Amino acid sequence: xxxxxxxxxxxxxxxxxxxxxxxxxxxxxxxxxxxxxxxxxxxxxxxxxxxxxxxxxxxxxxxxxxxxxxxxxxxxxxxxxxxxxxxxxxxxxxxxxxxxxxxxxxxxxxxxxxxxxxxxxxxxxxxxxxxxxxxxxxxxxxxxxxxxxxxxxxxxxxxxxxxxxxxxxxxxxxxxxxxxxxxxx
Amino acid sequence: xxxxxxxxxxxxxxxxxxxxxxxxxxxxxxxxxxxxxxxxxxxxxxxxxxxxxxxxxxxxxxxxxxxxxxxxxxxxxxxxxxxxxxxxxxxxxxxxxxxxxxxxxxxxxxxxxxxxxxxxxxxxxxxxxxxxxxxxxxxxxxxxxxxxxxxxxxxxxxxxxxxxxxxxxxxxxxxxxxxxxxxxxxxxxxxxxxxxxxxxxxxxxxxxxxxxxxxxxxxxxxxxxxxxxxxxxxxxxxxxxxxxxxxxxxxxxxxxxxxxxxxxxxxxxxxxxxxxxxxxxxxxxxxxxxxxxxxxxxxxxxxxxxxxxxxxxxxxxxxxxxxxxxxxxxxxxxxxxxxxxxxxxxxxxxxxxxxxxxxxxxxxxxxxxxxxxxxxxxxxxxxxxxxxxxxxxxxxxxxxxxxxxxxxxxxxxxxxxxxxxxxxxxxxxxxxxxxxxxxxxxxxxxxxxxxxxxxxxxxxxxxxxxxxxxxxxxxxxxxxxxxxxxxxxxxxxxxxxxxxxxxxxxxxxxxxxxxxxxxxxxxxxxx
Numbered sequence: 212x213x214x215x216x217x218x219x220x221x222x223x224x225x226x227x228x229x230x231x232x233x234x235x236x237x238x239x240x241x242x243x244x245x246x247x248x249x250x251x252x253x254x255x256x257x258x259x260x261x262x263x264x265x266x267x268x269x270x271x272x273x274x275x276x277x278x279x280x281x282x283x284x285x286x287x288x289x290x291x292x293x294x295x296x297x298x299x300x301x302x303x304x305x306x307x308x309x310x311x312x313x314x315x316x317x318x319x320x321x322x323x324x325x326x327x328x329x330x331x332x333x334x335x336x337x338x339x340x341x342x343x344x345x346x347x348x349x350x351x352x353x354x355x356x357x358x359x360x361x362x363x364x365x366x367x368x369x370x371x372x373x374x375x376x377x378x379x380x381x382x383x384x385x386x387x388x389x390x391x392x393x394x395x396x
Numbered sequence: 397x398x399x400x401x402x403x404x405x406x407x408x409x410x411x412x413x414x415x416x417x418x419x420x421x422x423x424x425x426x427x428x429x430x431x432x433x434x435x436x437x438x439x440x441x442x443x444x445x446x447x448x449x450x451x452x453x454x455x456x457x458x459x460x461x462x463x464x465x466x467x468x469x470x471x472x473x474x475x476x477x478x479x480x481x482x483x484x485x486x487x488x489x490x491x492x493x494x495x496x497x498x499x500x501x502x503x504x505x506x507x508x509x510x511x512x513x514x515x516x517x518x519x520x521x522x523x524x525x526x527x528x529x530x531x532x533x534x535x536x537x538x539x540x541x542x543x544x545x546x547x548x549x550x551x552x553x554x555x556x557x558x559x560x561x562x563x564x565x566x567x568x569x570x571x572x573x574x575x576x577x578x579x580x581x582x583x584x585x586x587x588x589x590x591x592x593x594x595x596x597x598x599x600x601x602x603x604x605x606x607x608x609x610x611x612x613x614x615x616x617x618x619x620x621x622x623x624x625x626x627x628x629x630x631x632x633x634x635x636x637x638x639x640x641x642x643x644x645x646x647x648x649x650x651x652x653x654x655x656x657x658x659x660x661x662x663x664x665x666x667x668x669x670x671x672x673x674x675x676x677x678x679x680x681x682x683x684x685x686x687x688x689x690x691x692x693x694x695x696x697x698x699x700x701x702x703x704x705x706x707x708x709x710x711x712x713x714x715x716x717x718x719x720x721x722x723x724x725x726x727x728x729x730x731x732x733x734x735x736x737x738x739x740x741x742x743x744x745x746x747x748x749x750x751x752x753x754x755x756x757x758x759x760x761x762x763x764x765x766x767x768x769x770x771x772x773x774x775x776x777x778x779x780x781x782x783x784x785x786x787x788x789x790x791x792x793x794x795x796x797x798x799x800x801x802x803x804x805x806x807x808x809x810x811x812x813x814x815x816x817x818x819x820x821x822x823x824x825x826x827x828x829x830x831x832x833x834x835x836x837x838x839x840x841x842x843x844x845x846x847x848x849x850x851x852x853x854x855x856x857x858x859x860x861x862x863x864x865x866x867x868x869x870x871x872x873x874x875x876x877x878x879x880x881x882x883x884x885x886x887x888x889x890x891x892x893x894x895x896x897x898x899x900x901x902x903x904x905x906x907x908x909x910x911x912x913x914x915x916x917x918x919x920x921x922x923x
Binding site: 218221222225226230232233234235236239240242243244247248251282287326328334335383385386387390 | 489505569572573576577580581582594607608609610611612614616619627630633634635636638641644645648649660708
C-alpha cells in the first residue's frame, strides 16, 4: 500500500488512466478505418485495386504468358444508367498495356454524376491488375440522355501468381449526383 | 480467510434517507446495486415480451400476428434490450452490491459517478424504446446493426438509437472505471490480488474489457451518425468506404462484448459451486489465468462472425484456430468446477441447481460455438437458427442462469430473509425445461437451413418451431414466479443468519444479514 498518497489522489490516478484508455480506444476505432484501407490495398484483400495511375513495369526477359481478363458491370440499387463493357473478355500478354471501353448512358431527364468502384476477383490477383488510366479515377458526369464510352488502360503485372489464369474486373456504378459539389445547387 | 466482525458502535452512522429522493440522490453502493438489479429485471421482462411476440409469430408458418416490419423491430429490440438493458446492468448491479462487501470496502470508490452511471440508463432505454412509437418504427436492422441496413436503409429513428447507444456506453464505461478503482484502491489490508474472490477477479477483467471496447462501439455508431447526417462515407462504397469495414469495427467491439456478458457469470459459479460442495474451489490460480487468457484472446477472434464476407484463406484459418484456442481456458474452468464438485458433500439448493445447469448447458453452448468456429462448415450454419441456438445456450443458461443463481445465493444477505426454497426449485425446473424446449429444437431447424430473423418459414420446420414457442411461453411466464419469490423474500420470511449457507466463505458472509446500510467503515483484517 502506498501510505503516503491520499486515497483521493489514488482514485484520481486510476480515473485518469482509465479515461486515457477510453480516449485512445475511441481514437483506435477511427484509426481502424485507414488501417483497414491500407491493409486491404497492400494485400489486395477484398478485391481492392490500386486506385491510382501506375506506370508500365518492364516484363522480365523470356516471360511469355497470357491471362484472360473478364469485365463485368453492375449498377447500384436505384441507379438507372445503362452500363456495360464493350468487350466482355480479352486475352492479354503480361506487361502489355491494353485499352478497353465501357459504354454508359444516362436515360433519365436529369443531369447526373456517377462514380465507378472496381473490384477484382480472385482477390489474390487484385494487386497485379494495374491501371494506367481509368474512368474510375474520376467522377463521370452525364447530361440527361447523354451516352459515352469510358476508357480503361491496364496491364497485368508479370508477377501475377502462376496459378491464376483468369482475372475478373467488376465495376459497380454508383449515383453520386447528390454528393458531387459541382452539381449541387 | 477470516475477518474481524465490526462491533455495533457504529450506529451514529445515518441510515438511508426517506422518500423518493433517497433513490435519485443516493451514492450508496447497495441502493445503486438494487436499482441496477430492478432496472435489469424490468428490461428482462420487456425484452422477454418481445421474444414472446417473436415466438408467437413463429408458432405457425405464414404471417399470423404481426407485420414483417414489426417483426424485424422485435428481433432487433429484443437483442439490444437483453444485451445492453438486462444482462449488462444485472452484472453491474451485482458488482455494486458485492464487490465492496467482498473486498472489505465501505463503498464504491467513486460513489457520485456511480449514481450518475445508473441514472443515465433509464433515459438511454427510454429513448431507445420510444423509437418504437416514431414514424417509420424503431430499429429494424438486427441488434448487430450492419451498415448499410442501419445507415442508407435505416428508419429515421436510427439517430435516437445511436444516441441511446452512446448513453449506455457512457454508463457502462463509468461503471467499469468505478469497479476498477474500487478493486485497485479499496481492498482491505491483507487482501492481495490472489486472495480476491473470483467474482471480484472476473469483474476486474470484465471492467478492463469494457473500457477497451465500449469506446469502439461509441466510435462505430458515431461513424454511422456521420454517414447518415454529415455526408461522410465510412461505410458507403460510392464514396470510397466499405460496408465490410462496419462489420470489422463492430465485431472488434462485439466479440469482447460477449465475454463481458459471461466472465462475471464464471465468477458467480466459482462462488456458489464451492459453497454447496463444501470444498474450496479447485484450481483458483488457474481460474484467474484462464479468465485473463479468455479476455486477451477475445480481441483476436472477431472475424469468426464474418467467415462468409469473403475473407482470404489465411484469415479464415487464423480466426478459426484462434477461436478454437479459446476452448482451452474455458475447458480449464469447466473441469475446475467439476473437480470442485467431485467427492464434495453436495446439497442442491436453488443457487446450486442454477449453477450446475449453468455448467452443463453453457458447455453445450460452447460446443456448438466450436462447431461454428470451423470455417468451412460455418458457411452452412451462418445466419441460421443454429447460430440462434448457440448464442442463446451461452446467454440464457450462461449469463441469465448465473444471475438467477447469484440472486438466490445473495438474497438472504441482501434482505435478511430466506427465500421460499420450494418455489425457487419450481422456478429452476420450469426455467430449465422451458429453456431447453425453446432452444434445443433450434439446433435442428438451423442445421436444416431455417434462416434467422425471418418472420415466416417453410412448412417442414413447423413442428420444431411449435415446440420452441411452447417452451418460450413456459420460460417467460415462469419469470413472473421469480418476481413473486423476490418480493416475498423482501417482505419477510425465515430470518437468515450471517453466514446464511453452511459452506459459504468470504467477507460478505461476516456481515450480519441483512447487510447494514454502511458496511466495513473500518477495513477488516485479512489473515
